[in-house]
Amino acid sequence: MTALDLTIDAPLTAARTPRHFLDLDALPTAELRRILDFAHALKARRAAGERPPLLGGRTLAMIFEKPSTRTRVSFEVGMNELGGSALILNPQDSQLGRGETIADTARVLSRYVDAIMIRCHAHETLTELAAHAGVPVINGLTRRSHPCQLMADLMTLEEQWGPGNLAGRRIAWVGDGNNMCVTFVQAAVHFGFELAIACPAAYQPDPDAVAAALAAGARVTVGEDVGAAVAGADCVVTDTWVSMDSKDAEARQRDFPAYQVNDAVMAKAAPGAVFMHCLPAHRGEEVTDAVMDGPASVVFDEAENRLHAQKAVLAWCLGVMETK
Ligand code: CP
Ligand code: NVA
Numbered sequence: 001m002t003a004l005d006l007t008i009d010a011p012l013t014a015a016r017t018p019r020h021f022l023d024l025d026a027l028p029t030a031e032l033r034r035i036l037d038f039a040h041a042l043k044a045r046r047a048a049g050e051r052p053p054l055l056g057g058r059t060l061a062m063i064f065e066k067p068s069t070r071t072r073v074s075f076e077v078g079m080n081e082l083g084g085s086a087l088i089l090n091p092q093d094s095q096l097g098r099g100e101t102i103a104d105t106a107r108v109l110s111r112y113v114d115a116i117m118i119r120c121h122a123h124e125t126l127t128e129l130a131a132h133a134g135v136p137v138i139n140g141l142t143r144r145s146h147p148c149q150l151m152a153d154l155m156t157l158e159e160q161w162g163p164g165n166l167a168g169r170r171i172a173w174v175g176d177g178n179n180m181c182v183t184f185v186q187a188a189v190h191f192g193f194e195l196a197i198a199c200p201a202a203y204q205p206d207p208d209a210v211a212a213a214l215a216a217g218a219r220v221t222v223g224e225d226v227g228a229a230v231a232g233a234d235c236v237v238t239d240t241w242v243s244m245d246s247k248d249a250e251a252r253q254r255d256f257p258a259y260q261v262n263d264a265v266m267a268k269a270a271p272g273a274v275f276m277h278c279l280p281a282h283r284g285e286e287v288t289d290a291v292m293d294g295p296a297s298v299v300f301d302e303a304e305n306r307l308h309a310q311k312a313v314l315a316w317c318l319g320v321m322e323t324k
Helices: 029-047 072-081 102-112 123-132 148-163 179-193 205-214 227-229 247-255 263-268 299-317
Strands: 061-064 085-088 115-119 138-139 170-174 194-198 219-221 235-238 274-277
Touching: 029 148, 029 179, 029 299, 061 102, 072 085, 072 235, 072 299, 102 115, 102 123, 115 123, 123 235, 138 194, 148 179, 148 274, 148 299, 170 179, 170 227, 179 194, 179 205, 179 219, 194 227, 194 247, 205 219, 219 263, 219 299, 227 263, 274 299
Parallel strands: 061 085, 061 115, 115 138, 170 194, 170 235, 194 219, 235 274
Antiparallel strands: none
């Protein structure tokens, strides 16, 4: 991995549009590549005992409309390791819960903090926040997408296949065509992997997102057949059948059992294929213990890589990432 260069690559004080991290389809491939490279470098430096204080004195505000373990801890630890700090706002114990608008909240927080991370139900809450914030806004998961998780997932796959070696690989998505699935579709445009999606007919990903990816040249297929999707796949990835915003848990428990990732499904993938899951997993539902705890599983590397990837995202948003 390349050595860290602490060059400030954009003035922090100059008036400019904040560098938001909202969605992979809103960002240039070259910038995502730079963030991934920096994440790998930060991980290597941390393993060597180095924690460069790139964000000394800076503060991240985190708004959570929904629960979190990984996102909350990895952002807070990440800010601490970069020399800054993080604070949490829960809508129920801030004025957001009493009706202060997201636009006014954005304006106020921007007077105090250097960046805002939000996990919210509606994607429009994220875009509204970004439209009115004077500081960078980071998407910590919405009903539509989860780009921070994808950066960690791509980093994890590069650790398996080598940096820059995502193109030409086959990734099979099995299960719900949810926010994670759509973010994989967006990533396929940038990184040249083939994405084979298998979901029950009623749970397929947003056709507009798939159409946009296809129009941009991505190789994405959507079907219902798990065997066809995982055949020859280098990675099999799934997620919970019941997302935090899903209203129909009972129907989902009926509709998804044929989409469980188990040893028989993994056996159809390519030799050496890895298994990924953003977590939290519902063991015995979308994935068996044998797969979660088996040799193909890289799920805890994925969880760890949230820390490194988000430190790189924070450094990118705040203009303190290396330029060469
Ligand atoms: N994967 C993920 O975002 O986990 P949390 O819900 O625990 O943050
Ligand atoms: N699809 C899941 C991801 C959790 C990290 C959800 O939105 O609940």
